[in-house]
Amino acid sequence: MTVFGVALMMGLVLWRLYRRWHMYPGPWRYAFALRHEPYREPLAQARAQSGNFAQQAVQSESVARQQAASAEAAYDRRIRALEQSVAHLRSPGSGARIDGLGELTLYTHRVVIQNGAKTRSVDLAGLNADFDPGKLNHSVYVKDATGHVHRARYQHVPTADSSPDQLFDEDRIRDFVVTIQNASARENTFRSCLPEQLRQAEKELANAQTDTRAQDTARERLERIRESNARDPRRQAVEAALQDALDAWEKLTGRRPPAQPLSLRTLFTREP
Incomplete structure (x- = not known):
């Protein structure tokens, strides 16, 4: 040992x-x-x-x-969950990314246009997107609820200084425009229901904040056991x-x- x-x-x-x-x-x-x-x-x-x-x-x-x-x-x-829900309804933000193509990136509530050093964010509510074919560049015109029009260019004909990854297929562009239009339709529905959804969410939060029955019952049981x-x-x-x-x-x-x-x-x- x-x-x-x-x-x-x-x-x-x-x-x-x-x-x-x-x-x-x-x-x-x-x-x-x-x-x-x-x-x-x-x-x-x-x-x-x-x-x-x-x-x-x-x-x-x-x-x-x-x-x-x-x-x-x-x-x-x-x-916390109800507070987050109310905060989201009050300020939805851009939402999750849905798709992107060239100068346009589509989110749940907005479309972001990146043109060189300029970036613009356009709400989907009331937005319309149209495809316009062109000889060198196809175009997607995005018209927001205020009537302002934004153009995104998609080159489809190769040039001396272009590379294959800079070219876009017409069907892909058309499908992307349809995706934008459907997202805009969903956003219009969301915005029309938003006031009532927000009212219900705020009411549910207020009711939950005052509903302390579960923890009150648990605390009372603890006190009864201690006293017993x-x-x-x-x-x-x-x-x-x-x-x-x-x-x-x-x-x-x-x-x-x-x-x-x-x-x-x-x-x-x-x-x-």
Whole structure:
């Protein structure tokens, strides 16, 4: 056996001896002698019963506390989700990207036009898109709700300074225009329903913020369990029996023992 192993075994033996004396303070014979076991046994039983009741109380309160925390977390998640929904309806933004081709990028609520260094964002509501074929460049004309027209060019005939990846197929352009038109139709429907959707979402949020029944019920249950544990006559009887056992030991040895056994955790966390 290594030196470390020997030291560890000695340390464990010394710890057990110290713990035993700490549990049964006073003259060492009362803590270790077999003939004094009848004096130690009532104190050990009283401690065990008290510890069991205390552990049951801790477990029941722990479960109720977790349920209360879960109810609070569920409430917070629901409020956050509804707040995000209201915020989205109030300011939809561009939305998710749907498709893109050349100078145009289509999003759920807008189409973005990138022409050189210039970038324009046009709302889809009231927008119309048309395809216009050309000899060198096909064109897509985007007309917004204010009547302003924006043109996107798509080269389809190669030139001396063009590359194949700069050319666009006519069918692909036409399909893209149809996608824009359908997205605009969906956006028109969305905008027409938006006021009512926003009103309903704001109402649902307000109702959810005032509906604290789940967490109130969970908190009340926790308080009832705490009060029941504190007033449990069985626990009070057990604690009274423990105090009697502590008093008896103190009368016998002149030293008052601790209510519960010493552990390594309590040994190193006790205040000076």
